[in-house]
Amino acid sequence: MASLVSVLIDGIIYSSYLFIIALGLTLIYGVMKILNMAHGSLYALGAYVAATLIGAWFNAGLNPYGSLALLALSALLVGVIAGPIIERGLLRFMYGKDEIVLILVTYSIFLILEDVIKLIWGVESYTAFQPYGLLGNIDIGALPYTVYDALLVVVAVLVGVAVTFVLTRTRQGKLLVAVIHDREISAAMGINVGRVYFITFTIGTMLAALGGALIAPKVSVVPAMGVEVIVLAFAVVVIGGLGSLPGAALGALIVGLVRSAAVHYLPEVELFSIYLVMALVLIVRPKGLFSAAEARKI
């Protein structure tokens, strides 16, 4: 029988990866009230860019440890290029519209990005495995784990702390929180809501791409890898409460641990464990775990 330790470790590793992706999604929703269906494609974009850069790096025979920095670089690149293009080029014109229409706009962006990725990178899979085994293994509770996975957890925690710090301690961050709370009043108070949207979307894109970049050395980067991730990220965000950062963390943790427990103890249930959890949470807390009280307009 699997030890509780392995269930915990596996769960935490999976949660870390979910958290980074869900964080971007919940931020974008919280500020812009858009459920970004293209988030999965941005994740895939991050993975492809990382795989390409790492491949080129190792082909050039450079210092292997430098490849780890490439992961962050890929996320930055994708965030800084794709984010503004999408937000300024398209989303900006759609802000007045209904929430559902905005979801469909992001859905069409997802469709377009899927084919753009295919046009640039083709249908073959890319592997950039070198960084994964680079740092060696550690034994936790009688099972070997890679140091890379431990690094993933550390990065997730750092990202969470960094974003929280920015949101609560810096001026820009507080402006963002104000907009999350009430867009109209913020605009009335003179906050440049348009610029806040731009920054948020760019950061959200970077986080999605970071998730993809971090995963790239572990998996084979294939077309349609984004599709699988979208629903997972949605589930995490809905469980945690839309727009809530601690919610995203808790949601990711719950989903990761439930999945890990299912895999170790009851593998047949693994397939729908996440949907069961989501349904249960929504039944008990209809707006997710950390939902703010909302004023109702009469």
Add this chain to the structure above:
Amino acid sequence: MNTRRKLVTVATASALALGLAAFAAPASAQEKEKPIRIGVVTFLSGAAAGPFGVPARNGAEVAAEALNGGKVPAPYTAAGLGGAPIELLFVDEAGGTTKQVNEFRNLVQRDNVDLVIGYISSGDCLAVAPVAEELKRLTVFFDCGTPRIFEDASYKYLFRTGATATMDNTAAALYVTEMKPALKKFAGINQNYAWGQDSWNDFEAAMKVLKPGVDMGTSQMPKLLAGQYGAEISALLTSGADVVHSSFWGGDAEALILQGAPRGLFKKSTIVMTAGEPTLVRLGTQVPEGTVIGARGPFNMFAPDNELNRWFRKAYEDRYAVVPSYPAYKMVQAILGVKAAWEKAQAANGGKRPSQDQVIAAFENLSFEGPGGKVDMALGKGHQAVQGTAYGITKNVGGKVTVVNVKRYPASRVTPPDGVKSEEWIKSGFKTAK
């Protein structure tokens, strides 16, 4: 210019978008015969495109071009099919069964193809089979693995030139029990959909018959395309299994290797990858030594050293700079099977172009040669092919990956006889006599 040629050019022009070399339209100096239009359906997008669909399509292009130029070794030296040039019409198998049934109807009723070759996904095969009968168009399945097609029903217009997945998993069980007589425990990690479930069920049943009393450790069934197998690998490591069975393919197979190898999974247990050959082609020496690999038949490194194989490998490698994997072999096998049947029917028809019914009659119970060796259409009332298979273990020699300890299994050992369902046959202890 011939409008039909324009149609093929449009279809292949889209291939240019991926930077592939332009497909030179088949040049046929003596064009006394009307071209034969073949609809080819295989995955051109999505996760199955890279490992299966694109090699299959490439195989089709190589075969069609060589056939039209009369460059294929005996007994296939006639140009095209019996002198008539081949024209290929490619359709993407992505989009789900509803879409595929519609596209099949379009191919037959709107595009008027003479026959259809294709289908990798078992779901698509099952959905298209009755439609082929309804529309009365010769259809050849080249790859899908479900035994249900000819075990559940009989068909007149439908043929399958590839063996079923039962063969893969039965042979895998035979191989590991022969290789590791002291085997005590086995486990599995398979994708949670029909292919993975059937593969695992066949393997598990076969193991229980071959080694009564063997323990089953854990059967992991992650979602198709899950990509991340950290927890599953932990569970497999904990189980202490001697052998781990996996029918993983494509990105999932690669991820399993990339995530499992650093954690020592491949050292602790012997992993059997029943459809692992394309992954071997892709990952090369990254596949850990000591992994048991199958190619779903005598293909690629398991192919016999005959002239057809030598021709095919050279032609494919010259064009695509990579070794052909089993989907390419199976596609060529299907095309050559059609050619053999067509030309046999044509000879019986006094050299005139045969009718579809004549081709079908010639195809039934046919034996023909392919780059993988001999193929006998011996099951499903002469519509389902049987072929032996082989398994081997990976070993890195001089910086390149090879397979050693190759064991071959003739069809009779690994395929149920006509009229017996795969599941029953395994559970009965592989009874061949009826």
Add this chain to the structure above:
Amino acid sequence: MKADRTPLWLGIGLAVFLGGGWLIPAWAQSLAILALGKGLVVLGLLLLMRCGLVSFGQGLYYCLGAYAAVSISKIFNLPPSLLTSDAVVMPLAGGIVAGAVAFVLGFLLANYRSIFFAMLSLAFSMILYGLLIKMSVLGSSDGFNITYGTAAGIRLAPGAHLFALYAVSVAMVFAALLGAHRFLSSHTGRLGPAIRDNELRVEYMGASVRNVVHLNYVAAAVLSGVGGGLVALSIGHIDPDLAYWTTSGEFVFVAILSGTTNVAAPFLGSLIFEWIKSVAYQYTPYTWQLVLGVALLLVIMFLPAGLWSLFGRRGKGA
């Protein structure tokens, strides 16, 4: 007030479609059945959208409609009967089963709105998907084939199957259209947009918001179930993909494409969508998703009330 001419138009339309069906080629009939069946699902979505709800889980009922009749007979080992191989009974049975499930789930779902309604409905459809994948008696992810030999008990001549199914689809769609039109003009039907605008006021005025939402939910489910049954018969094969979230997403896509102005809009939207997909597949097999995405964006940007606004002068959504 002008006399309600819609039933008249619907009757004329029915005659035109049935008559015209004889003339169009077989592949067009198949395409039409697909568009009509899927259009029914979108019609159900239209009902929900008028209440301000978007369901990302209609795939649940679409799939139930397809699987219901045949699953019951397979699981309980019943002989192929009127229930499973009749072009009229099978979709209706699917609709009834879907409606029954919706009645139960509706008690829960009627309490949710906007994103949470969407996600919860998605969760239920994915749970069905997971269940079906696990059931090897139903063929797991490969599904199984279905055939039909009769229509409303009348044995069909070989070769007449396709047109019979086409006729049945047309008849069911026009019946649904008439029903929807009547419903939306009725008192309960008119409460939909009111609920979307301001629930509290509707409650204050004495109507029960929960009941109206529940009713609309069940109606949408029945329509989806019937649609699922028709499409299943046309394709001849069903598999769990019918319940996957991307299938539901496609229906929402078509719903926005069509707009909510008129009950006939979903069918036009569905037909155009199937046609665009077919054309994209044929001419751009490598980039059909791009074509679809761009098409959707164009519609959203330039035809915010959906395709139907091309026809009506009243462009505003109902």
